Amino acid sequence: xxxxxxxxxxxxxxxxxxxxxxxxxxxxxxxxxxxxxxxxxxxxxxxxxxxxxxxxxxxxxxxxxxxxxxxxxxxxxxxxxxxxxxxxxxxxxxxxxxxxxxxxxxxxxxxxxxxxxxx
Amino acid sequence: xxxxxxxxxxxxxxxxxxxxxxxxxxxxxxxxxxxxxxxxxxxxxxxxxxxxxxxxxxxxxxxxxxxxxxxxxxxxxxxxxxxxxxxxxxxxxxxxxxxxxxxxxxxxxxxxxxxxxxxxxxxxxxxxxxxxxxxxxxxxxxxxxxxxxxxxxxxxxxxxxxxxxxxxxxxxxxxxxxxxxxxxxxxxxxxxxxxxxxxxxxxxxxxxxxxxxxxxxxxxxxxxxxxxxxxxxxxxxxxxxxxxxxxxxxxxxxxxxxxxxxxxxxxxxxxxxxxxxxxxxxxxxxxxxxxxxxxxxxxxxxxxxxxxxxxxxxxxxxxxxxxxxxxxxxxxxxxxxxxxxxxxxxxxxxxxxxxxxxxxxxxxxxxxxxxxxxxxxxxxxxxxxxxxxxxxxxx
Numbered sequence: 201x202x203x204x205x206x207x208x209x210x211x212x213x214x215x216x217x218x219x220x221x222x223x224x225x226x227x228x229x230x231x232x233x234x235x236x237x238x239x240x241x242x243x244x245x246x247x248x249x250x251x252x253x254x255x256x257x258x259x260x261x262x263x264x265x266x267x268x269x270x271x272x273x274x275x276x277x278x279x280x281x282x283x284x285x286x287x288x289x290x291x292x293x294x295x296x297x298x299x300x301x302x303x304x305x306x307x308x309x310x311x312x313x314x315x316x317x318x319x
Numbered sequence: 320x321x322x323x324x325x326x327x328x329x330x331x332x333x334x335x336x337x338x339x340x341x342x343x344x345x346x347x348x349x350x351x352x353x354x355x356x357x358x359x360x361x362x363x364x365x366x367x368x369x370x371x372x373x374x375x376x377x378x379x380x381x382x383x384x385x386x387x388x389x390x391x392x393x394x395x396x397x398x399x400x401x402x403x404x405x406x407x408x409x410x411x412x413x414x415x416x417x418x419x420x421x422x423x424x425x426x427x428x429x430x431x432x433x434x435x436x437x438x439x440x441x442x443x444x445x446x447x448x449x450x451x452x453x454x455x456x457x458x459x460x461x462x463x464x465x466x467x468x469x470x471x472x473x474x475x476x477x478x479x480x481x482x483x484x485x486x487x488x489x490x491x492x493x494x495x496x497x498x499x500x501x502x503x504x505x506x507x508x509x510x511x512x513x514x515x516x517x518x519x520x521x522x523x524x525x526x527x528x529x530x531x532x533x534x535x536x537x538x539x540x541x542x543x544x545x546x547x548x549x550x551x552x553x554x555x556x557x558x559x560x561x562x563x564x565x566x567x568x569x570x571x572x573x574x575x576x577x578x579x580x581x582x583x584x585x586x587x588x589x590x591x592x593x594x595x596x597x598x599x600x601x602x603x604x605x606x607x608x609x610x611x612x613x614x615x616x617x618x619x620x621x622x623x624x625x626x627x628x629x630x631x632x633x634x635x636x637x638x639x640x641x642x643x644x645x646x647x648x649x650x651x652x653x654x655x656x657x658x659x660x661x662x663x664x665x666x667x668x669x670x671x672x673x674x675x676x677x678x679x680x681x682x683x684x685x686x687x688x689x690x691x692x693x694x695x696x697x698x699x700x701x702x703x704x705x706x707x708x709x710x711x712x713x714x
Contacts, residue, residue: 229500230652256575263642279642286649289572290657299531314503314611316636316648 212262218255218281221248225284226277228319231312233280237287238304242297252284252285279319284300320546325685328550332691335680339533340694341511341547347625353704354604354697355382358555359378359461359468359479361619362388362398364635366465366499367415372432373696375415375441376401381622387411387421387461388468391432398460398469399434404453421455463487465496466617484553490608491506495615498635502652505631506663510603510670512605512620512628513693518662519618520599520689522547522561528665532658536584537596538577540566548595550688555603555696563596577649579643581613583651583658603696614651627702632659 202203211218224240225248227233237245252259259282266275291300342348362377362436374389385401387410403410408425420437422429429438434455442448459470463477464487468479480487498503508515522545526538538545547559563586586594597609597616599647609616615635621630634652639645642712683691 205361230649234653234656247619248324250458253571256572259587260575260579260643260646266642268639268641268645272458279645282646283649284392284577286653289570291651293570293572294534294657295531296591303657303660306663307657310504310506310660312502312504312656313631314633316500316502316503316639316645316652 210274211281212274214262215227215255215259215278218251218278221251221281224248224290226280227284228280230283232242233284234307235260235285235311237289237291238308244302245291249292250290252281253289256282256285276319281316283319320686326401328685328688331688331695332683336691336694338673338679338681340698341513341681342625342670344625345505345588347511347622349705350604350697351702353623355379355622356471357476357700357704358472358604359470359475359477359482360457360619361602362386362460362467362469364465365396365462365467365496367649368396370417372417374411376411376413376420379471379621381624382471383466384471385409386458386471387455388467388469389418390434395660396460396462396467397432397434398458399455400458402456403428404436404455405439410455410675419658439493439695441695464490464493464617465498466490468540481553483556483602486553486556486602487559488513489558489598489600493610493612494616494637495610495635498615498637500636500638500648501633502636502648502656503631503633504541504656504659505629507623508628508630508667509626509665510628510668511623511626511673513697514631514669515620515628515666516601516605516607516618516693517687517690518666519609520557520559520601520693521687522559523686529658529661532661535564535567537562539563539566541566550560552692557601557692559599559689560595561597561599561609563594573650575643576647579641580639580647581611581651582647583614583654585611585613601693603693614648616655626674632656679695 209222224236227236259278262281263275271279295303333523363375367375368390371390371392374387377386377388387401388400389397391397401410403423403427404546405428410421410423420429420431427440428436431437434457436450436453459475461468461481463483525533525545542562545562548562549560552556563584565586577585584596586596599613600608606619607618617633622628634655636648639648
């Protein structure tokens with residue numbers, strides 16, 4: 201690792217199976233998650249969706265034990281994956297790939313000017 | 320909705336409405352002069368300025384107005400034209416901040432939080448300057464459920480509470496002023512502001528334009544067109560209860576969001592006969608509120624010109640208690656944004672088509688009654704304003 205580079209984000213031990221999705225989906229801010237949805241391929245979204253949906257029960261159980269204003273680093277990474285699953289679920293469960301494409305055209309014109317918080 | 324209600328609602332008009340009201344620049348000038356400069360306008364939220372010295376600026380460029388809203392040392396809200404009394408420079412340049420004094424950056428005139436002119440550099444070279452008469456120009460300001468409104472009329476006809484009437488109590492049923500978290504998205508739309516207000520005060524388009532995103536949330540065999548449960552009229556303002564389909568089956572991820580907190584489209588009550596998804600309030604002229612027990616959605620349509628509008632939608636939530644509730648809030652925010660995206664392209668086409676001369680009239684059906692109600696109020700306001708001006712001119 202180069203000197204001064206940020207340590208690679210990690211997931212809690214019980215969720216190591218989701219590690220391949222960190223780079224794309226564990227991103228801070230709602231605007232960034234929306235951007236990842238718009239710039240990803242349908243295959244990338246499906247791959248992430250298929251991996252995370254069977255784990256949602258466990259993820260929520262794990263994260264609900266932490267105070268939200270004091271999440272350890274690995275739990276924060278998991279939290280961001282959880283929140284990305286929301287964007288991705290809309291694109292898969294509500295909009296099919298064709299409709300998602302149409303949707304992306306209009307959605308890209310929307311500016312997100314304020315966020316709920318810094319997750 | 321019972322078909323007999325159709326006749327009752329025709330009291331608000333049954334004829335087509337002229338497109339000129341929506342798209343002509345002349346009509347827009349009348350609206351600015353007689354409506355926007357005379358009525359209460361939404362300015363922001365109280366919790367953005369909790370402490371003495373906290374302020375925000377509301378810019379209303381289409382009215383050539385910039386309004387400074389500040390919390391005084393006595394805890395009271397005050398509003399002023401954001402204009403220095405000396406050479407009319409803008410006083411506060413940041414959208415939001417904290418100040419003990421407002422000092423103009425042009426020649427350094429200084430004002431206290433109550434708007435009094437306190438300091439004038441090189442004062443002895445002025446010719447009998449009366450500092451008492453050179454304070455900031457005050458404007459009427461008040462807040463309801465944490466929502467701050469200002470009025471550009473130097474002597475408003477009604478207080479904010481008189482204007483909102485029964486709506487004040489309706490909003491008070493929910494702890495809106497405690498919902499400190501917000502998600503805001505915005506866009507500039509090449510369409511008249513009223514077309515966008517109308518979009519948020521009729522459910523007729525939902526089963527068609529939002530067939531994908533809303534789907535069966537507010538449409539179902541019981542109510543195939545998703546008619547509202549009821550309409551209400553509060554003077555210039557108006558409301559409706561949007562129906563929630565109790566048979567809606569949440570998708571997989573949605574079901575986790577539902578379990579961890581209320582989401583968009585979810586019924587506000589366990590009682591099937593009273594299962595509203597949200598309570599809608601159209602606030603004259605340019606605000607639509609969607610109130611639920613879980614969040615408040617505020618649509619604000621700020622005109623740029625007759626044919627352009629700055630649209631912003633904000634969803635306010637309580638601070639989440641845990642990850643599950645936070646996920647549920649993310650779900651509502653994203654779904655609201657996705658629903659809105661479906662309106663964007665359609666709404667952007669209306670203005671140019673109205674200007675094309677293809678049609679001279681707009682058709683409204685009974686379920687679009689709130690659109691008629693708004694236009695009726697607008698036209699009356701303009702007529703009254705013109706008559707008032709005429710009386711003054713006639714002496």
